[in-house]
Amino acid sequence: MAIKKLAFIVEKLPYKAETSRLALTHAIASQTVEIYLEDGDNVEPVIAFVGDGVLNCLKDQKALDIYGVTSLEMHLKNALLLDLKVLVCKEDLDRLGLKEDDIVMDAEELGAEVTTEVVPYDQIQQEMESADHLLFF
Amino acid sequence: MKLAVFVNEYREPAILDRLKADKFGIILVQNGVYHATVKKDGQTSPVLSKDAEFYVLSEDLQSRGFGDGDVDSKVKVINYEGLVDLIFNDFEKFIWL
Amino acid sequence: MGKLTIGCFSSLVGSMTLDFAVKLAEAAVKKGHEVDLWLSGNGVMLGKKGQSKFRDYSYLAGTVEELLKTGKFRITNCEACAKARGIDKEDTMDGFGIHSMDWYLASAFDADRVLHIGGE
Numbered sequence: 001m002a003i004k005k006l007a008f009i010v011e012k013l014p015y016k017a018e019t020s021r022l023a024l025t026h027a028i029a030s031q032t033v034e035i036y037l038e039d040g041d042n043v044e045p046v047i048a049f050v051g052d053g054v055l056n057c058l059k060d061q062k063a064l065d066i067y068g069v070t071s072l073e074m075h076l077k078n079a080l081l082l083d084l085k086v087l088v089c090k091e092d093l094d095r096l097g098l099k100e101d102d103i104v105m106d107a108e109e110l111g112a113e114v115t116t117e118v119v120p121y122d123q124i125q126q127e128m129e130s131a132d133h134l135l136f137f
Numbered sequence: 138m139k140l141a142v143f144v145n146e147y148r149e150p151a152i153l154d155r156l157k158a159d160k161f162g163i164i165l166v167q168n169g170v171y172h173a174t175v176k177k178d179g180q181t182s183p184v185l186s187k188d189a190e191f192y193v194l195s196e197d198l199q200s201r202g203f204g205d206g207d208v209d210s211k212v213k214v215i216n217y218e219g220l221v222d223l224i225f226n227d228f229e230k231f232i233w234l
Numbered sequence: 235m236g237k238l239t240i241g242c243f244s245s246l247v248g249s250m251t252l253d254f255a256v257k258l259a260e261a262a263v264k265k266g267h268e269v270d271l272w273l274s275g276n277g278v279m280l281g282k283k284g285q286s287k288f289r290d291y292s293y294l295a296g297t298v299e300e301l302l303k304t305g306k307f308r309i310t311n312c313e314a315c316a317k318a319r320g321i322d323k324e325d326t327m328d329g330f331g332i333h334s335m336d337w338y339l340a341s342a343f344d345a346d347r348v349l350h351i352g353g354e
Contacts, residue, residue: 004343009232011152012352018275019353022243026274029335036340043339051152125157128230129138133348135241136232143349145251166254196257217261224347225236225267233351 001040006030007131008045009124010053014072015063020056023047023137024075031082046131047079048087048124053137054096057088057103057116076116077107086116087124141228142189144169149183150234162228164220165193165212173212174203185211194220236346237268241338243353245276247291251351252280256294256301258349263306270345272338274312275353281311281330282321295327302329310337 008027012019030045049057061071079086088103106115128134140158144150145167153163163184165173172182173193185191191212198204198214205214215223224231240259244251252273259269273280280294287293301307310331311321323332331337342348 002343006339006342017353019243022275022353026335026338030339031336032334033336033339033343036337037343041343043343045339050155121155125155128140131230133342133345133350134140134230134232135342135348135350136234137350137352143351167250217257218265220258221238221262221265221267224238224262224349229347231347231349233349 004132011051046085080107080112147171161189239345241272243275246279270341278316
């Protein structure tokens with residue numbers, strides 16, 4: 001029996017490239033990974049947004065209405081609904097003039113119980129250190 | 138942690154200054170090889186001023202018209218075979234920027 | 235000997251990042267390691283059957299076929315990423331796996347090393 005921690009670190013901006021979207025969809029795929037693993041084995045994902053990547057977390061994204069593609073906001077809410085750990089770097093929010101009010105902090109309307117955690121970069125560094133593998137997007 | 142970062146572009150990635158590791162490697166591949174070979178305005182690339190062990194991929198050097206003699210003395214030239222050994226023997230975690 | 239899982243999300247033609255991933259896989263297999271290569275995003279183009287070999291464009295089908303013969307190499311396309319690009323099972327090269335994204339995480343689970351190469 002083993003749990004392997006995978007850290008999904010997102011630094012890229014959304015939409016122009018698929019990268020940050022794929023970070024979230026792959027992290028969410030952790031919910032079904034057990035079908036490939038032995039009983040008791042599992043992966044534990046943590047998603048952390050750093051650098052300009054924190055802009056993926058802005059509220060009120062209307063990509064679905066305009067371009068017909070799921071917004072990063074919706075993916076983020078799904079991640080919270082599935083109890084994934086989502087971290088956003090505080091220093092980068094400050095640097096970009098953003099506050100908690102500006103980003104997706106919860107998905108209460110979907111019934112999610114966990115919330116986004118705004119944390120110092122050092123905490124994200126610790127998550128990277130304690131992870132078994134890094135997936136940097 | 139033993140962390141190696143693959144730098145594949147000829148610009149200085151912002152996150153390099155934030156990453157901390159007990160053993161820190163910077164592996165220059167693709168257009169990252171220019172950090173090891175080109176002196177802009179006579180200056181060595183700021184990437185080489187990081188506190189890290191530096192490696193450059195010989196196949197990507199040669200593809201771009203460079204040889205081992207063009208490489209900054211801080212940087213060790215490795216080939217794909219050497220890169221495999223580096224991945225399995227020297228580092229544990231990797232970031233492709 | 236160990237297991238290396240490589241995830242590559244870059245396109246076959248235009249970036250040469252998949253060339254890097256396949257050359258790295260080839261070198262690792264030659265040294266006796268096992269390699270899983272997961273292709274997602276534009277990376278799934280590598281699995282498209284019937285690609286033409288022109289010298290101005292990356293062409294990796296031959297190397298992939300040789301690697302598959304070693305028995306130490308698995309290559310898998312992300313099913314949704316491929317279907318979104320019109321690549322179904324019948325359009326995919328022989329020997330390729332087709333799975334949902336959880337396959338990549340399962341491969342990472344028992345890998346000794348993971349190199350995740352994001353998109354362009």
